[in-house]
Amino acid sequence: MDLTLKIWRQASANEKGQFINYPVTDISPDASFLEMLDILNEELVHKDEDPVAFDHDCREGICGACSLFINGRPHGPDKGITTCQMHMRHFKDGETIVIEPWRAKPFPVIKDLMVDRSAFDEIIQAGGFISVKTGGIPDANAIPIPKRVADIAMDAAACIGCGACVAACKNASAMLFVAAKVSQFARLPQGKVEARERVQNMVAKMDELGFGNCTNTYACEAECPKEISVSHIARMNSEFLISKLASQKK
Amino acid sequence: MTKLDAKIPQGPLAEKWTTYKQDLSPVNPANKRRLEIIVIGTGLAGASAAASFAELGFKVKAFTILDSPRRAHSIAAQGGINAAKNYPNDGDSIYRLFYDTIKGGDYRAREANVYRLAEVSNNIIDQCVAQGVPFAREYGGLLDNRSFGGALVSRTFYARGQTGQQLLLGAYSALSKEVGKGNVQMYNRRDMMELVIIDGRARGVIMRNLVTGELERYSAHAVVLATGGYGNVFFLSTNAMASNGSAIWKAYKKGAFFGNPAFTQIHPTCIPVKGDYQSKLTLMSESLRNDGRIWVPKHKEDAQKIRDGQLKPTEIPEDRRDYYLERRYPAFGNLVPRDVASRAAKERCDAGFGVGRTGLAVYLDFADAINRLGKQVIEARYGNLFQMYEKIVDENPYETPMMIYPAVHYTMGGLWVDYELQTTIPGLFAAGEANFSDHGANRLGASALMQGLADGYFILPYTIQSYLNDQIRVPFFKTDLPEFDQAENSTKATIDRLLSIKGKNTVDSYHRKLGLIMWDHVGMGRNKEGLEKAIRLIRELREDFWNNVRVPGKNEMVNPELEKALRVADFLELGELMAKDALQRKESCGGHFREEYQTEEGEALRDDENFSFVSAWEYKGADQEDVLHKEILEHEFLHVTQRSYK
Ligand SMILES: Cc1cc2nc3c(=O)[nH]c(=O)nc-3n(C[C@H](O)[C@H](O)[C@H](O)COP(=O)(O)OP(=O)(O)OC[C@H]3O[C@@H](n4cnc5c(N)ncnc54)[C@H](O)[C@@H]3O)c2cc1C
Ligand code: FES
Numbered sequence: 001m002d003l004t005l006k007i008w009r010q011a012s013a014n015e016k017g018q019f020i021n022y023p024v025t026d027i028s029p030d031a032s033f034l035e036m037l038d039i040l041n042e043e044l045v046h047k048d049e050d051p052v053a054f055d056h057d058c059r060e061g062i063c064g065a066c067s068l069f070i071n072g073r074p075h076g077p078d079k080g081i082t083t084c085q086m087h088m089r090h091f092k093d094g095e096t097i098v099i100e101p102w103r104a105k106p107f108p109v110i111k112d113l114m115v116d117r118s119a120f121d122e123i124i125q126a127g128g129f130i131s132v133k134t135g136g137i138p139d140a141n142a143i144p145i146p147k148r149v150a151d152i153a154m155d156a157a158a159c160i161g162c163g164a165c166v167a168a169c170k171n172a173s174a175m176l177f178v179a180a181k182v183s184q185f186a187r188l189p190q191g192k193v194e195a196r197e198r199v200q201n202m203v204a205k206m207d208e209l210g211f212g213n214c215t216n217t218y219a220c221e222a223e224c225p226k227e228i229s230v231s232h233i234a235r236m237n238s239e240f241l242i243s244k245l246a247s248q249k250k
Numbered sequence: 251m252t253k254l255d256a257k258i259p260q261g262p263l264a265e266k267w268t269t270y271k272q273d274l275s276p277v278n279p280a281n282k283r284r285l286e287i288i289v290i291g292t293g294l295a296g297a298s299a300a301a302s303f304a305e306l307g308f309k310v311k312a313f314t315i316l317d318s319p320r321r322a323h324s325i326a327a328q329g330g331i332n333a334a335k336n337y338p339n340d341g342d343s344i345y346r347l348f349y350d351t352i353k354g355g356d357y358r359a360r361e362a363n364v365y366r367l368a369e370v371s372n373n374i375i376d377q378c379v380a381q382g383v384p385f386a387r388e389y390g391g392l393l394d395n396r397s398f399g400g401a402l403v404s405r406t407f408y409a410r411g412q413t414g415q416q417l418l419l420g421a422y423s424a425l426s427k428e429v430g431k432g433n434v435q436m437y438n439r440r441d442m443m444e445l446v447i448i449d450g451r452a453r454g455v456i457m458r459n460l461v462t463g464e465l466e467r468y469s470a471h472a473v474v475l476a477t478g479g480y481g482n483v484f485f486l487s488t489n490a491m492a493s494n495g496s497a498i499w500k501a502y503k504k505g506a507f508f509g510n511p512a513f514t515q516i517h518p519t520c521i522p523v524k525g526d527y528q529s530k531l532t533l534m535s536e537s538l539r540n541d542g543r544i545w546v547p548k549h550k551e552d553a554q555k556i557r558d559g560q561l562k563p564t565e566i567p568e569d570r571r572d573y574y575l576e577r578r579y580p581a582f583g584n585l586v587p588r589d590v591a592s593r594a595a596k597e598r599c600d601a602g603f604g605v606g607r608t609g610l611a612v613y614l615d616f617a618d619a620i621n622r623l624g625k626q627v628i629e630a631r632y633g634n635l636f637q638m639y640e641k642i643v644d645e646n647p648y649e650t651p652m653m654i655y656p657a658v659h660y661t662m663g664g665l666w667v668d669y670e671l672q673t674t675i676p677g678l679f680a681a682g683e684a685n686f687s688d689h690g691a692n693r694l695g696a697s698a699l700m701q702g703l704a705d706g707y708f709i710l711p712y713t714i715q716s717y718l719n720d721q722i723r724v725p726f727f728k729t730d731l732p733e734f735d736q737a738e739n740s741t742k743a744t745i746d747r748l749l750s751i752k753g754k755n756t757v758d759s760y761h762r763k764l765g766l767i768m769w770d771h772v773g774m775g776r777n778k779e780g781l782e783k784a785i786r787l788i789r790e791l792r793e794d795f796w797n798n799v800r801v802p803g804k805n806e807m808v809n810p811e812l813e814k815a816l817r818v819a820d821f822l823e824l825g826e827l828m829a830k831d832a833l834q835r836k837e838s839c840g841g842h843f844r845e846e847y848q849t850e851e852g853e854a855l856r857d858d859e860n861f862s863f864v865s866a867w868e869y870k871g872a873d874q875e876d877v878l879h880k881e882i883l884e885h886e887f888l889h890v891t892q893r894s895y896k
Contacts, residue, residue: 045811141392158415
């Protein structure tokens, strides 16, 4: 396949970026999207040009490192997968593909297609955990958990922290990301103990970091590579309300 | 060889760890605050260690190459984690897990370590459940188990096909809790460049900031390397792209011994190679072997027709199929250990029975399981793996058998450590895949996650105290000491040299070539001639690299090509040591198959009399040969026999 890549190039956070066109030729439809970028980068190195920077690691859709806004959609046109899992057979010979970084204020560009997502870590540090220490724990089977509940918790826990939800949202809201964690823990007996503080702390941190409000457009769910359901947002909202009411009563 | 004291506690096997803990005098809480620990790597081993140290009161600095500690190679583990809980009541016990691990490792692991691993395995499951890890459950609400290769009991806990992800997110949440409290300083996008040694002890590191290129100095009372395995020396492997051998290689060159470098695991069930642009290989979890049956055509004509695209696998009747694992190993069938399954696949393909366009693939067939259990059950068990397969190969595994082929997956070798997980450099510890311990010559499935978390949650938090106990009077280190200057300068010199070559070949082109040399000669089948050739070829390639590599850009920027060049430079040395180790081990054991040493049936032929040892290599300088030391393995508690899965 021969393609034209229209790629966002930006030398660093403080410099202005721009689109630059790169032709690539003879790409196998079985190559992955990132392998196609590898091929481009090899050529750029040969031409003494600066290769395109992008984040990636596992290349199998689980680490959440890869990002890329492809033809106006986070992780490209195919549903339920990450950029690294997308293969070139999804594109047409001769097509122009527009490749941009995540664009959201809390995710500043580091270089080209690479952005800083440490804001997600900060939200988890504010409360995305169960406060148990290592050791001195009762037997794992001491608390039975209905399979149905464990399965819903697992659905929420499948989040890979890639940030597609934020990139997809016109408000750059992190609601789906935060809700997935809140909901995972709120459903499990182990997590219920701190449920109130957790939701308050995480939401406060999310607001502080400049993520926008949720206006229920559900773009996040549509673009989530793990298809995490917005029902977790509803769950979080109710957790948040209960927690607010409880703190007002005090 | 006083340096190689493994420090195994005296007494009966089952009491060694308890005795060790009883004899340990922990560091007083007030003193813990005055002691700093550097943890390099935040995969399962590093994140669990860093969190546990901080909970104990130590000051911790943790580092990862990636943009967040939530992403480490560990996250990709699919199948599960072992523990000796015996919940299914099928006769499991700590002893049986110990026995299976030693046997699976072909009697090349240290008994005391492995027993301890089996012992703490149960605590890991308790810990993870308490952290909110959503393991799979049965309808009654209790935890579910499945079986894995090399075991006849069901002891593997799992969270769909994303066990590594869930365990890592558990450890990450524990780590995040401590970062939030200020007990851990977390440094993302940092690459370890050099280990700093002061008065013979590990006291610090030089890190490259991957955003600015700046070389940064950090000091501590002890350093833990939890930087994962070095399978990427083969270029194509199932490892994540950033996985590398550089941190442990730097430690090796500063005097830490390297244990069993040749012991590599080639995993039987990976998606076959498809093109020369390929950047990595994808694993199809071993758990698939629970329900999938492996076969190739019984007749060469059929195999040929399949390769030519004239015949479909579903058109081949039962009596023209060869379920070769079930045929050769009736007791374990499709659940033989990985090394055995990989070699058997290679044997069939080499003999002309392979399928796929290249002939380097065998079938993993779910038709029987789907008939027996229904599509829904199979989907619930393996849905995400099937989806992953379909995305990559563009074929539906519910309708046509999967194609698989062995690929490099795991390195049993790593820094040599004693019972306390301390290397031969005082104050330098190694955990997880980065050390050599526990798995001998072959690792059993679902045991790496167990080992990483055992090391981090339950072993290091004790053993590191035995070292730190006499460090309490040592004040915080300044980083303007000459040792830091020297380490930084040597790093800078290496970087400058790489940038100044301005040759004509890309870094990846060297990495690919190295990978091919390794795969052809230091891979599944090894022999004297091939290994000698590999050593020669690697030396030539290294020479070429240092004269003709092209690394664009400068140091003071985001420069992934430079990052890769630094790693490949180390792989070009490490690869040679792997070949040397494989050459000296004139026996076959586990994943190390020397073609000269096999039984009549083509099974690995061990030589216990001469090779029942851990090889521990010592670096002597760039122009000198590495020196081999031997830690003799005393099999005190297990009767050593020829491994049989028949
Ligand atoms: C596809 C796949 C599936 C697997 N499935 C299973 C399974 O089902 N069960 C099982 O038991 N095992 C499985 N394994 C093996 C297991 O996942 C690994 O052995 C284990 O996770 C390694 O953990 P670790 O903490 O030692 O290292 P890693 O997870 O590799 O972590 C290494 C850490 O070190 C950091 N690092 C590395 N180099 C540097 C450097 N130079 N400077 C700074 N930081 C650095 C990295 O950023 C990372 O944080 C699987 C492996 C693969 C590849
Ligand atoms: S690189 Fe890991 S999810 Fe894409």
